[in-house]
Amino acid sequence: MPEPARAATNVAVFPGAAPLAAAKEPPFIRIEGVTKRFGTFTAVSDVNLEIRKGEIFSLLGGSGCGKTTLLRMLAGFEDPTEGRIFIDGQDMTDLPPYERPVNMMFQSYALFPHMTVEKNVAYGLKHEDMTAAQRKERVRDMLALVQLTEFSHRKPHQISGGQRQRVALARALAKQPKVLLLDEPLAALDKKLREHTQFELMEIQEKTGTTFIVVTHDQEEAMTLSSRLAVMDKGRIKQIGTATEVYEYPNSKFVAGFIGSINFFPATVHDTKGDTARVDVPDLGGTVEARAIPGLAAGQEITLAVRPEKIALSRKRPEEANAFAGTVQSLAYFGKDSLYRIALPSGRILSVNSVNARRVGETERVADWEDAVFLSFDPAAAILLKD
Known part of the structure; x- marks a missing residue:
């Protein structure tokens, strides 16, 4: 994670602001064996998780996977059926929400429509042990932090969706919580605004x-x-890691398929030698070299996965080990890249992404509809999955 930016002189820097804690330091948040049942339904099942101070940690999953229930247990809005939750070394499991060093920013933002931006941000401070001058200064600092000072006297309907999102963020941060919980914070924004607001x-x-x-x-x-x-x-955590670790080294078919696009093929282990495994892939009509994973044995059934952007297309057969013939069945142009659907002799369809590095007209496409092509990929790009 990059080093923290220096705050402007008119922006409050919270106590304890520091670079991401080193991995060897004790976890700031520790979730131990947490399970949550609603009647016979288990929403969260035996979750163990450690989060370091200063992280932006995401709980990612589809609807009904248990991520929001886990967040609500951290906030104190739900009680675990089993397990314990610790924040900064203190057991939070039985504490009510108002006694936890936590604040939550809801998906709907929940702004008061009759209040100005300034009063919305100040609302959470009214029960704090602060003087009126201190509250006013805190609100001023928070509005400066989210770059909304000039909009302080407007009401929510008079500002944009992205600005309302920042008002909700300022209000949540105003109490200087140790932990801020954000439930789908950017879901209400359009794609371009969402990308900008992420940064x-x-x-x-x-x-x-x-x-x-x-x-x-x-x-x-x-x-x-x-x-x-x-x-x-x-209700279970399938994998934890950095974005690179989870994307490039998924530990299961579920994770590989959930994060990004990917091609899956049933395969059988042919042999292994050092860090390299050879697997027979009937749909590709040949043997693929891949980076080996622990515990492989000849004859073992396994899954080969290759991401579309890792595959190269060419009109001439490349010299790489993993090279196979196919025919362009269809393609789609997305501006920055093109998606090719390649029909293999086995009948399988393979997805391939090709970056459009040049403007249309400066050079012809790598391939067009119904062209015979060759596809290839590096052994390091071939992912082997047991699960």
Whole structure:
């Protein structure tokens, strides 16, 4: 994660603002064996998780995977059926929400429509042990932090969706929580504004040093925002890691398929030698060299996975080990790249992404409809999955 940006003199820097804690330091948040049942339904199942101080940590998964329930247990809105939750060394499991060093920013933002931006931000401070002057200064600092000082006297309907999102963020940060919980914080924004606001969130988090925990179903959002993320499914955490680790080295078919686009092929282990495995892939009509994973044995059934952007297309057969013939069945132009659907002799369709590095007209496409082509990929790009 980049070093925190220096705060402007008129922006409050929260106590404890610091670079991301080293991995060897004790976890700032520790979730131990947490399970949550609603009657016979298990929403969260035996979750163990450690989050470091100063992280932006994302809980990523589809609807009903348990990520929001886990967030609500951190906030104190739900009680675990089993397990314990610790924040900064203190057991929070039985504490009510108002006694936890936590604040939550809701998906709907929940702004008061009859109040100005300034009064919305000040609302959470009215029960704090502060003088009126101190509250006013805190609100002023928060509005400066989210770059909304000039909009302080407007009401929510008089500002844009992105600005309302920042008002909600300022209100949540005004109490200087140790942990800020964000439930789908950018879901209401359009794509371009969402992308812009992601970087604003990162900059604000760096300035404050507050630990952010984000719940999202958006893979790109989680990968952009997070220092680390956890992929959840059916109440369980399937994998934890940086965006690079989870994308490049998924530990299961579920994670590989949930994060980004990917091609899956049933395969059988032919042999292994050192760090290299050879697997027979009937759909590709040959043997593929791949980076070996522990515990492989000849004859073992396994899954080969290759991401579309890792595959190269050419009209001439390349010299690489993993090279196979196919025919362009269809293609789609997306501006920055093109998606090719390649029909293999086996009948399988393979997806391939090709970056459009030149403007249309400067050079012809790599291939066109019904062209015979060769596709190839590096052994390091071939992912082997047991699960």
